[in-house]
Amino acid sequence: MPCPILRYALKPVVIMGLLVTASAGQAADGSGKFSIRGPGSQSCAAYLAAAGKPEDNARYASWLLGYASARNRTEPNTYDFIPTEAGTDFPNIVAAICKSNGKASVEQAAHSAITALAPMRQASASPLVEVQADGKAVKIHQEALRTLQTALIAKRAFSGRADGLASALLVAALKEFQRKESIPVTGLPDIDTFIRAVIKR
Incomplete structure (x- = not known):
């Protein structure tokens, strides 16, 4: 496991x-x-x-x-x-x-x-959004992605909007954030990144 x-x-x-x-x-x-x-x-x-x-x-x-x-x-x-x-x-x-x-x-x-x-936690259902980086992809609920974007904006790690949409700007921001946090650099909104961005203070 x-x-x-x-x-x-x-x-x-x-x-x-x-x-x-x-x-x-x-x-x-x-x-x-x-x-x-x-x-x-x-x-x-x-x-x-x-x-x-x-x-x-x-x-x-x-x-x-x-x-x-x-x-x-x-x-x-x-x-x-x-x-x-x-x-x-x-x-x-x-x-x-x-x-x-x-x-x-x-x-x-x-x-x-x-x-x-x-x-x-996601308070309500929302559409799935596919985020792609380096030949890999994950599907994530739009509300969850918006939560992550909001957290990254608060940490000054993302200069875009918290719109729950995938973009090249978001992937680049995720990679940079992951590098700074010393976690695997995937460019994807994975659980490791969520924990570091949303829970860690």
């Missing part, structure tokens, strides 16, 4: 204390306890150990994406917590959190990931 976020983007976020390793979340009974079903009840250590086992890894990833979908449904004013295409981004963020506390449950780590991603 490759996790570039652990080495590049998430480390400063952990240091800043934005990622908690355990939380009761929404209480299901009077004492704050609730039942966790499926792979989410397993320890972070078990989740990390599954990285080299494709079938087990797929089972955890499926549970985590279902968890993220459920949180999207139940949180107010939320279309999606994850600004990029789902894929492996959310499972990788959970893996990065799990590395700091192997005894926590996968559900606790997933809750921490949602808490950390809250500043990047």
Whole structure:
């Protein structure tokens, strides 16, 4: 389970204390306890150990994406917590959190990931925009791209407008920002870049 976020983007976020390793979340009974079903009840250590086992890894990833979908449904004013295409981004963020506390449950780590991603949440559905750079492309919701552009403008890293549109100016700004942040220079609005631009202060 490759996790570039652990080495590049998430480390400063952990240091800043934005990622908690355990939380009761929404209480299901009077004492704050609730039942966790499926792979989410397993320890972070078990989740990390599954990285080299494709079938087990797929089972955890499926549970985590279902968890993220459920949180999207139940949180107010939320279309999606994850600004990029789902894929492996959310499972990788959970893996990065799990590395700091192997005894926590996968559900606790997933809750921490949602808490950390809250500043990047999309409040409503928006069209997909394709951003291309160096022969690669990603599709991202226009609202999420606008959030990233706004953050880059605030950091004086982008001189364009926060219009949620792809452009050569945006790709160049992303590359320069990524170089300055010492993260992979892709020119794409990837999760590493979102974390550095939107969460990191």
